[in-house]
Amino acid sequence: MHIAQLGRQPELGLAELNQVYGRDNVVFLKDSGFALIKAPVGSSDINRLGGSIKLAEVLVKLPTANWREIERNLSRNITKYVGTIPDGKLTIGLSAHGFNIQPHTVGATSLRLKKELKKLTSSIRVVPNKSATLNTAQVIHNHLTSPSGREFIAVKDGPKTFLAITRGEQDIESYTARDQARPARDAFVGMLPPKLAQIMINLAQPSVNARILDPFCGTGVLLQEALLMGYDVYGTDLSDKMIDYSGRNLKWLHETFLTKDTYKLEQGDAMNATWSQPIDAVVCETYLGQPFSAPPSAAKLEEVRGNCNHIVSEFLRNIGSQVKPGTPLCIGIPAWRSTSGDFTHLPLISELKKLGYTQVRVSRDNLLYFRPDQVVAREILVLQKI
Numbered sequence: 001m002h003i004a005q006l007g008r009q010p011e012l013g014l015a016e017l018n019q020v021y022g023r024d025n026v027v028f029l030k031d032s033g034f035a036l037i038k039a040p041v042g043s044s045d046i047n048r049l050g051g052s053i054k055l056a057e058v059l060v061k062l063p064t065a066n067w068r069e070i071e072r073n074l075s076r077n078i079t080k081y082v083g084t085i086p087d088g089k090l091t092i093g094l095s096a097h098g099f100n101i102q103p104h105t106v107g108a109t110s111l112r113l114k115k116e117l118k119k120l121t122s123s124i125r126v127v128p129n130k131s132a133t134l135n136t137a138q139v140i141h142n143h144l145t146s147p148s149g150r151e152f153i154a155v156k157d158g159p160k161t162f163l164a165i166t167r168g169e170q171d172i173e174s175y176t177a178r179d180q181a182r183p184a185r186d187a188f189v190g191m192l193p194p195k196l197a198q199i200m201i202n203l204a205q206p207s208v209n210a211r212i213l214d215p216f217c218g219t220g221v222l223l224q225e226a227l228l229m230g231y232d233v234y235g236t237d238l239s240d241k242m243i244d245y246s247g248r249n250l251k252w253l254h255e256t257f258l259t260k261d262t263y264k265l266e267q268g269d270a271m272n273a274t275w276s277q278p279i280d281a282v283v284c285e286t287y288l289g290q291p292f293s294a295p296p297s298a299a300k301l302e303e304v305r306g307n308c309n310h311i312v313s314e315f316l317r318n319i320g321s322q323v324k325p326g327t328p329l330c331i332g333i334p335a336w337r338s339t340s341g342d343f344t345h346l347p348l349i350s351e352l353k354k355l356g357y358t359q360v361r362v363s364r365d366n367l368l369y370f371r372p373d374q375v376v377a378r379e380i381l382v383l384q385k386i
Ligand SMILES: C[S@@+](CC[C@H](N)C(=O)[O-])C[C@H]1O[C@@H](n2cnc3c(N)ncnc32)[C@H](O)[C@@H]1O
Pocket: 189, 190, 191, 192, 215, 216, 217, 218, 219, 220, 221, 222, 236, 237, 238, 239, 242, 268, 269, 270, 271, 285, 286, 287, 288, 311
């Protein structure tokens, strides 16, 4: 059993886990913002999940949420929990999620564990707790997921506690490189964050080796993440400039990350393009309309909303005639946030059946991705061609 720490928008991370591991195998732990995963988890899964920050293997579920009792269990079993240490050197860290305790309490437990571990090795170091939980940078810089490091985490679940050992931490540097070191970038088209691209691909659940189409590929972020996940990709866009940008970015990705160079890119209007087959899944962020730094007037909003609705509806009609029934789609469409935090959605959301799609319910709520200062949010729809 594993537990995953969910990212900034937990409902998106949770929907992603539901799709990847099966809804019956995923339980949200509300005290801590973690999710329990009861299905097998691979060692590289953390690199494919855009909505999880950390994956940890459960050591034991304790029938208590009392820190003293948790500490007692840790002290008694720590030499067993640590396992073998290849070169005799060990660094440990401890994080307490969902508990209302002070950093120095967690730190004191770590020092107790250090004393116990002196029985195993004389070279042991403890990462100091500035807060009750270590952050991603501390886990990475102290090599706590390497053979000579261990991060133990206690995750509160009501009156019980999961004790777990971190197996994977989101690779922040790689995300930054993928986002910022690409040769062709364009602020105006509003580039998709790589983590959201991964979430969208996982929400579609393409079959292994699927060929994924992005008909609004822009600078190619989604194609890039799909290639890194091992899929074949096909990107089209209305703009020749964007096709050129995607081409430069995917060439760079191939040279930097040794991804496949068998991708296909071509100019085309998603409302009437004819795409080459096979198309096993469609994943895209569609046209989002113009960017706004403040909520637009009612008239302006109606104009932009109507325009986006037309483009996305026509695209759905067109692609629907070119894919087999059962083909999965995950599309990001615009929704506009007012100052009071309400959303204006695209009208086509209530017309999906008429357009030839069933909506796959991957979450109880609407899935919306936005930063606190953004007016244009991305609404994520998971669909299946009827
Ligand atoms: C929001 S951007 C997608 C950004 C992309 N996901 C990225 O990360 O760079 C939307 C893209 O849709 C393209 N576009 C707009 N209308 C289109 C249409 N009718 N058919 C195809 N592409 C279109 C624009 O050129 C733009 O590149």
